[in-house]
Amino acid sequence: xxxxxxxxxxxxxxxxxxxxxxxxxxxxxxxxxxxxxxxxxxxxxxxxxxxxxxxxxxxxxxxxxxxxxxxxxxxxxxxxxxxxxxxxxxxxxxxxxxxxxxxxxxxxxxxxxxxxxxxxxxxxxxxxxxxxxxxxxxxxxxxxxxxxxxxxxxxxxxxxxxxxxxxxxxxxxxxxxxxxxxxxxxxxxxxxxxxxxxxxxxxxxxxxxxxxxxxxxxxxxxxxxxxxxxxxxxxxxxxxxxxxxxxxxxxxxxxxxxxxxxxxxxxxxxxxxx
Numbered sequence: 001x002x003x004x005x006x007x008x009x010x011x012x013x014x015x016x017x018x019x020x021x022x023x024x025x026x027x028x029x030x031x032x033x034x035x036x037x038x039x040x041x042x043x044x045x046x047x048x049x050x051x052x053x054x055x056x057x058x059x060x061x062x063x064x065x066x067x068x069x070x071x072x073x074x075x076x077x078x079x080x081x082x083x084x085x086x087x088x089x090x091x092x093x094x095x096x097x098x099x100x101x102x103x104x105x106x107x108x109x110x111x112x113x114x115x116x117x118x119x120x121x122x123x124x125x126x127x128x129x130x131x132x133x134x135x136x137x138x139x140x141x142x143x144x145x146x147x148x149x150x151x152x153x154x155x156x157x158x159x160x161x162x163x164x165x166x167x168x169x170x171x172x173x174x175x176x177x178x179x180x181x182x183x184x185x186x187x188x189x190x191x192x193x194x195x196x197x198x199x200x201x202x203x204x205x206x207x208x209x210x211x212x213x214x215x216x217x218x219x220x221x222x223x224x225x226x227x228x229x230x231x232x233x234x235x236x237x238x239x240x241x242x243x244x245x246x247x248x249x250x251x252x253x254x255x256x257x258x259x260x261x262x263x264x265x266x267x268x269x270x271x272x273x274x
Contacts, residue, residue, distance in 0.1 A: 016089050016092070016188055017044070017089075017092065019040065019043050019044050020044060020047070020085065020088065020089045020092070021089075021188075021189070022040060023037070023040050023041065023044070023047070023085045023089075024085055024086060024089060024132075026040060027078065027081060027082040027085050027086075027128075028082070028128055028129070028132060032078060034073050034074055034077075034078065034081075035070065035073075037073055037078075037081060038069050038070040038072075038073040038074075039070075041069050041073065041081075041085075042069045042070075044088075046088055046092065047084055047085060047088045048069050050084050050088060050273055051069055051072045051073060051076065051081065051084055052066070052067070052069065052072050053272075053273075054072075054076060054080060054084065054272055054273065055071075055072035055073075055075045055076050056072075057272050079131075080269075082128065082131065082132070083110070083113070083131070083135070083269060083273075084273065086131075086132055086135040086136070087106070087109075087110070087135060087273060090135070090136075090139070090142065091106075094142045094143075094145070094146050095146060100145055100149075100152075102145075103270075103271075105138065105141070105142075105145075106270045106273075107266070107267040107270040107271065108138070108224065108267075109134070109135060109137070109138050109266075109270070110135070110266035110267060110269050110270040111224050111264075111265075111266030111267050111270075112134045112137060112138075112217070112220045112221055112224055112266070113131050113132075113133075113134025113135045113137075113220075113266060114131070114134070114262050114265050114266030114269070115134070115220040115223050115224060115259060115262060115263070115266070116130040116131060116133060116134035116137075116216050116217060116220040117130050117131040117134065117262070118255075118258045118259055118261070118262045119216050119219060119220055119223075119249075119251070119255065119258070119259070120216055121258060122251055122252060122254065122255040122258045123212075123216075123249060123250070123251065125212065125213075125216070129193070129194070129213065130213065130216050132194065133194050133197045133198065133213055133216070133217055134217065134220060136181065136185055136190065136194065136198055137181065137197075137198055137201055137217050137221075138177070138181065139180070139181035139184050139185055139198060140176065140177030140178055140179065140180035140181030140182075140184065140198070141177045141181070143177070143180050143181070143184055144169070144173070144177055144180065148173060151172050151173060154172050155168045155169055155172050155173075156168075158171060158172070165177075166178060166202050176202075178198060178199055178200070178201050178202055179199055181198040181199070182195045182196065182198045182199025182200075183195075183199075185198050193213060194213070196211055196213075196214065197211055197213035197214040197216075197217055198214075198217075199214075200214040201214050201217040201218055201221070202218065204217075204218050204244075204245060204248075205244075205248075210248055212249060215245040215248060215249050216245070216249070218245050219243055219245040219246060219249070222243060222245075223259060226239065227259065227263055228263075233256050233257075236256045236259075237253060237256060240255070240256070
C-alpha cells in the first residue's frame, strides 16, 4: 500500500462532531467554567451518559447517586471531564475490527496520557496540554487499525523479527503511525504544537530542534513499558538518567514520586469508561 493511499483514507473517516470539537477547545481553555462545560456536554448524549456513569462509579461515588450532567461535572472536576471529552471524540471517529484488542489499546492510551500529565506537571509545563497529547498520541495506530487492517499481520511479522514498530510500518505502508497521527490531528484542527508532538513522538529531536512535548510523550511511553521493573527510587532514577528525554527536559528528582502516584490510574480510568 502506498502511503498516499493511506493518508487519503483520512478524509473518509467521520469528522469529530462540531459539539465535541467545541468541548475539546472549552475544556482546554484557561478560563474553562464547569457550568459552561456541563451545558455544552448536555447536547451530546454519548458524553452525557459517560459523565453520569463515571460520576456514580465507585471511583468517584458518594452516598447519593446523581442524575444531572451539571452535578456530575462538578463532582468529577475538570480533569476527568477533559478525559471523557477527548476519549469520546476518538471513540466516535473509529470503527475498529472486533478481532483487535481495543481494550488494551485504550488502557495504554489513557495510561500514557496520565503519565504525560504527571511528567509535565513536574516541569511546570501545561499538564492539560500534555494529557491531551497523550490521549492523541496513538491516533495513527487507530487509523491503521481502521483503514489498513489487512496489513497488520505483515507489520507484526517484521516486529516479531526484531524491527521497531515504526520501521516495520514504514516498510509495509510507506508511512509511520506517528506521521499519520500528526496529519490526522492537523486535519482535525488541533494546534500545531500538538500535531508536531504526535508526529515526532519517537524522534523528539528533529531538524536539530527538540520538541519538549514530543519528549514527554516519548518518555511517558517508556515509563509505561518499563516502570514496573524497578522497585526503589534509586533504581528508577538510575533508569531515568539513561533516557535522553529525561536529561534534555531537566526533570527534578521528585518526578519519581509524581510518576509513582499515577501509575495504573490511566488503565483504571479506561476500564471504567468502557
